[in-house]
Amino acid sequence: MLNRTIQLFPLWALLLSTIAYLTPEHFTPFKSAIIPLLTVIMLSMGLTLTWSDFNKVMQAPKAILLGVLLQYLVMPLVALVIVFMLQLDDSLSLGIILVGCVAGGTASNVMCFLAKGDVALSITMTAISTLLGVLITPFLISLYAQQLIDIPTQAMIINLLKIVLAPVVLGLLINTFLQNQVAKVHRILPLVSMFAIVSIIAIIVALNKSHITAIGPIILIAVIMHNGIGLLSGYWVAKWCGFGEEICRTIAFEVGLQNSGLAVALAMKFFSPAAAIAGTLFSIWHNISGSMLASYWSKRRIKEDNQPTSTEYARLPD
Numbered sequence: 018m019l020n021r022t023i024q025l026f027p028l029w030a031l032l033l034s035t036i037a038y039l040t041p042e043h044f045t046p047f048k049s050a051i052i053p054l055l056t057v058i059m060l061s062m063g064l065t066l067t068w069s070d071f072n073k074v075m076q077a078p079k080a081i082l083l084g085v086l087l088q089y090l091v092m093p094l095v096a097l098v099i100v101f102m103l104q105l106d107d108s109l110s111l112g113i114i115l116v117g118c119v120a121g122g123t124a125s126n127v128m129c130f131l132a133k134g135d136v137a138l139s140i141t142m143t144a145i146s147t148l149l150g151v152l153i154t155p156f157l158i159s160l161y162a163q164q165l166i167d168i169p170t171q172a173m174i175i176n177l178l179k180i181v182l183a184p185v186v187l188g189l190l191i192n193t194f195l196q197n198q199v200a201k202v203h204r205i206l207p208l209v210s211m212f213a214i215v216s217i218i219a220i221i222v223a224l225n226k227s228h229i230t231a232i233g234p235i236i237l238i239a240v241i242m243h244n245g246i247g248l249l250s251g252y253w254v255a256k257w258c259g260f261g262e263e264i265c266r267t268i269a270f271e272v273g274l275q276n277s278g279l280a281v282a283l284a285m286k287f288f289s290p291a292a293a294i295a296g297t298l299f300s301i302w303h304n305i306s307g308s309m310l311a312s313y314w315s316k317r318r319i320k321e322d323n324q325p326t327s328t329e330y331a332r333l334p335d
Contacts, residue, residue, distance in 0.1 A: 063188020112295030
C-alpha cells in the first residue's frame with residue numbers, strides 16, 4: 018500500500034496542483050513553508066545515507082564522475098539553448114536555467130530502483146552532486162543567468178549551506194549514531210519526501226495562477242525538452258563510454274531528473290514566483306516521464322552482455 022501510494026506520486030502532484038489552481042487562497046498563505054519543506058526533503062535524503070555509500074566513490078569513480086559531469090555540463094547548457102531557441106522572457110528563462118543548474122533529485126533513486134538500475138550508485142551520485150552543488154550551482158547560475166538579472170552568489174551559497182548541506186549532513190549523522198531507530202522509519206521517508214514535494218508544487222501553482230494562465234504551453238514544451246534531452250544524453254553517453262545497461266539506466270535518471278524543488282526554493286528566495294514556474298512544472302513532468310521510462314525498463318531484462326559493472330569498470334586501465 019505504501020509503495021503504491023509513492024508510485025502514484027505524479028497523480029497526487031497533478032491532483033493537488035489542480036486543487037491549488039482552482040482554490041489558490043487555501044495555499045498562498047503557506048508561501049513561507051517552501052524552504053522548510055525543502056529542508057525536510059534534504060533531511061530525509063540524509064537519513065537514507067551511510068558512510069559506506071560514499072565508499073562507492075572509490076569503487077566506481079568513473080561512473081560517478083561521468084554522472085556528475087553530465088549533470089553540471091549538459092543540463093545547464095541544454096537549458097541555455099532551449100531559452101534562446103524558444104525566446105522565453107527573462108523570468109521563464111531564469112526558471113529553466115535554475116532547473117538546469119541544480120543537482121540531481123531524489124526521484125532519480127526511486128526511478129532507478131523501479132528500472133532495475135544500480136540503486137547504491139544512484140544514491141551516491143545524488144549525494145555527491147547535491148554536496149558539490151552547494152558551490153557549483155551558484156557559480157553556474159551566475160555564469161548562465163548573469164545577463165538576465167543580478168545574481169546574489171554569496172547569499173545563495175550561504176542559503177544552500179543551510180537548506181541543503183546542513184540537513185543532509187545532519188541526517189547522515191543521525192543515521193550513523195541512531196541507525197537502529199532510523200531503520201524503523203526508513204519505509205516512510207519516501208512518503209514524507211513525496212508529501213513535501215507535492216506541497217511545494219501546490220503552493221507554487223497557487224502563487225502563480227495568473228502567470229500560468231497567461232503563459233500557455235510554451236514553458237511546458239521547454240520543460241519536456243529539457244528533461245527528455247537529459248534522460249537521452251545520460252543513457253547514450255554512458256552507453257558510448259562502455260558501461261553496462263544497469264549503469265546506463267542509472268546515469269540516465271541521475272542526469273534527467275533534477276532537484277526541481279531546490280530550483281523552486283531558490284527562485285522564491287532570490288527572484289520571483291514567475292521564475293519558479295519551470296521548477297514546478299518540472300517537478301510534475303519529470304516524475305511522469307521517469308515513471309513511464311522506469312515502467313518500460315522494468316519489463317526489459319538486462320542482458321548478460323559482458324559489459325563491466327560500475328565496480329569492475331573502475332578497475333579497468335585508463
